[in-house]
Amino acid sequence: MKRYILHTPFSIYHFEAQTWMHSVHKHTYFEIIFVLKGKGIHHINGNTFPYQEGDVFLLGPEDFHFFEIEALTEFSFVRFNESIHKEHPSDKDRPWQPVIRTLLTTSSQSRGSLLVDKQEKQKLHQLLAVLEAESANDQTPYFEIVRDSLMRSMLMILARNLFRETPAKPVLKDSVEAILGYIKQHIYQPENLSIEHLAQTFHYAPAYISLLFKKQTGESLKQYIVKYKIKLIEARLLYSQLSLKEIADEFGYTDESHFCKQFRKYTGTTPTLFRKRD
Template structure:
């Protein structure tokens, strides 16, 4: 393992400003923006939302926020760099960070809006933030492990809020089927690295129905088999890892529950018309 500074992988910024001029660097995988105090508005791709004190937002790599402050605002920013994907980097709780972030960023219900719906969860996150700042300032023994654990907790809380229903909106009866499909999607994405929990019988048990009922329902509502959906989602993660990390094909295969490198290569070629290596090489050439 190579030794890197903590700041090479995970960056904490805190500053107050009346004019936002922060620009995303290309090496930022995603970031969480905490509004400690202040108000204003955030624009992404012509979509605008207001912010206020204690709001929390999550931005993917390709989402560059344009922020206009209405008053001096104190921001806290967690920046997760692309090195989070490096197989050569040892970081406490890194796998948890990856899994939670992928779940949050790729969830079908994710929208450009404030990330927390639950007031108690919001209070909990702000208490955790206080202790993260304290540990990061003091830098006493085991502080990196302690911060990593607290960051994992924050990511888990945000992930939980992605799937929570907004109490301010009453869902029409006509969308109940869509809600159930979204719940199945969420279960799969949350447990995508756990082969046992992705078995049809395990998913059916979670939703208190039989395996055949689940399979038939999913096929009818989506036009796709449950097994095929899980496989395609794993391939999307594999593509992302191939282009944004230095994990080998063998390592990616193990991470996603394939038998071995040849198993992943065979499935990848079947659905993507290229081997993982060919896929990666073609995208590298396209970027040059």
């Protein structure tokens, strides 16, 4: 399965399409997808949702999706790495921090578009218009401040709609959606992500949950967890000042040596060299 990588903390991809040109794929970043016009079907993590003008989807790292376009569709993809919502010392104890953190670690793909209310859609699309206009002048000294404020507002509106609404439809028993969400929520607690613990949590036999996950995603459960963790660690290395020991502790590694060994196994380089590559 193709994997798309974002090499900058933020980008906007605005385009029209009559036919979807991308095969089913995953990302290493978060993505807010705006449908400005058109209609069709959006396939996300093995689930299908009709889409129309005004719909907004939120995808996280490792979610896989593609579109079936039925009428000429205009999209705007707002792509961002975890660093875009990094916490600054001056932001300590701000009430929006846990809300955005929860939004980005909560599986939202089982309900399709996150917005139903027409006024909420208008608000978010207006913020998108301002964000796109500001991005045209991204070399100005105040761009990052304005961008981060707009992104924070957009994410808070998405969180407000996600957390106050009942899901449009339940997670299917034979879908990995709930497992993906659980992994995202507990990625910093490796003791909760063993095959045995996941099997117990989701009431499957250990062998069956592994087979189910691989059938629907194309990779093993253990491999998915490690890869998802590595992608978060890459963002830490590039966009934070945390030491290797602090990163190892954050992600539950027994020691820095184990952390470095696993990182090198999956990336082909050491954390230190990866941090210096730019």
